Amino acid sequence: MKYIVCEEPNNFQLKEKEAPKKKEGEALLKIHRVGICGTDLHAYAGNQAFFKYPRILGHELAAEILEIDENEQDLKEGDRVIIMPYVSCGKCIACRNGKTNCCANIQVLGVHTDGGMQEIISVRNDLLIPANGLDFNEMAIVEPLAIGAHAIRRAAVKPREVIVVIGCGPIGIGLMKLAQIVGAEVIALDVNNDRLEYTKKDIGVQHAFNVMENPVEKIAEITKGDLASAVFDATGNKRALESGVDYMSHGGRFVLVGLSKGELTYEHPKIHAKETTILCSRNATLEDFQFVINHLNKFPTKSFVTHQVKYTEMIENFNSWLDPEAGVIKAMVEFK
Structure with a gap:
């Protein structure tokens, strides 16, 4: 073979x-x-x-x-x-x-x-x-979507909650759609304007901003100053992983989905003031796979x-x- x-x-x-x-x-x-x-x-x-x-x-x-x-x-x-x-x-x-x-x-x-x-x-x-009747392409994308489903479940995302997803790659895009399915309002961030446009056109994300254009102010405007109660990094980029807390509300959660090989550094007073919960999300479980399979008709x-x-x-x-x-x-x- x-x-x-x-x-x-x-x-x-x-x-x-x-x-x-x-x-x-x-x-x-x-x-x-x-x-x-x-x-x-x-x-x-x-x-x-x-x-x-x-x-x-x-x-x-x-x-x-x-x-x-x-x-x-x-x-x-x-x-x-x-x-x-x-x-x-x-x-x-x-x-x-x-x-x-x-x-x-x-x-x-x-x-x-x-x-x-x-x-x-x-x-x-x-x-x-x-x-369960999925075609081959649908079957092959269940795993990457399940990674997003696991991150959403790990962060206990709730209906009407405002979340930020950093990174419009396959994992980030899947996470955005699945978050919408559980009722969250999604703000997408990336450096690639074509990817941002895709999230608006095909995923239905209402707010998508380039990270080079001061998204903190725009997120604050959307949330009436609160910022996002949950922020997900789906890039694995060191700069993104270290800056994600800037988009997060006080009492919020920062979920590290992307993986970096190196060390990460945070200013302790900044994350302490917000009583930041930092969560890592790795892979997925059978429950996450089943959630994706059950909702793939919406993707x-x-x-x-x-x-x-x-x-x-x-x-x-x-x-x-x-x-x-x-x-x-x-x-x-x-x-x-």
Whole structure:
């Protein structure tokens, strides 16, 4: 079977190997779609945390069951499934408390262990989620949207609450739409005016501002001086991660969804005066995946997936997806 491996930064190779054998408690799966996310882009560029080479990337996956034994979900050959790529141990304190998303021994497909950029893969049965009639592209975007759903749940966002989302990439865009679904009013921030326009046109965000144009004053005007009760960073950019508290109200929450490799610095009097709650939000749980699946009919998948190629054409196209001028929101790789 064919697979694509990132041998080292800036070096993909299309190779061939024997298909895996299904182990007990696992299903053998045919991969149909692989979504490309920031983790993949950063891994290719050599600046992704928790990463070693060589690595088969791919954790936003749409698959079809080729072989499976009797299982609790009554899944069978031919069923379409979404893969939850967070392989948790089930034994550590996080897992025992239902927080499998931050398992102490977590192995994320495509990051800590080889992922889905291959024709066939074997995955634990408990990581498979029925697709419930979704098409392959919809299935592949459930995982990145679930990350946003987890952040919203972690921050306990309420109806009519005003929130700020920094970053109009795929995670930020998904977070914005899901926050609207739970009833929040969203303010979008980014440095890319085309992305800001997309959030207004396709996501329905009423307020979208360039961070270079003093958004604090504009947020204060919208909120009658209160600022946002919850701020989400979906960039992983050090400057954004350190400035997010500026948009937050007194008594508010600042949620770090994006991941930076370096240290972050905060002025303690500033965050102390607001009695700031700083939350990290990592990955997602089954509950978050189900929330996304149940509400995906409200999400503009067709405009969200901006670029799509066959796996044989991925390597020649990947560099262009790193260029902001290419207008990529979500790139999708087809395996057939």
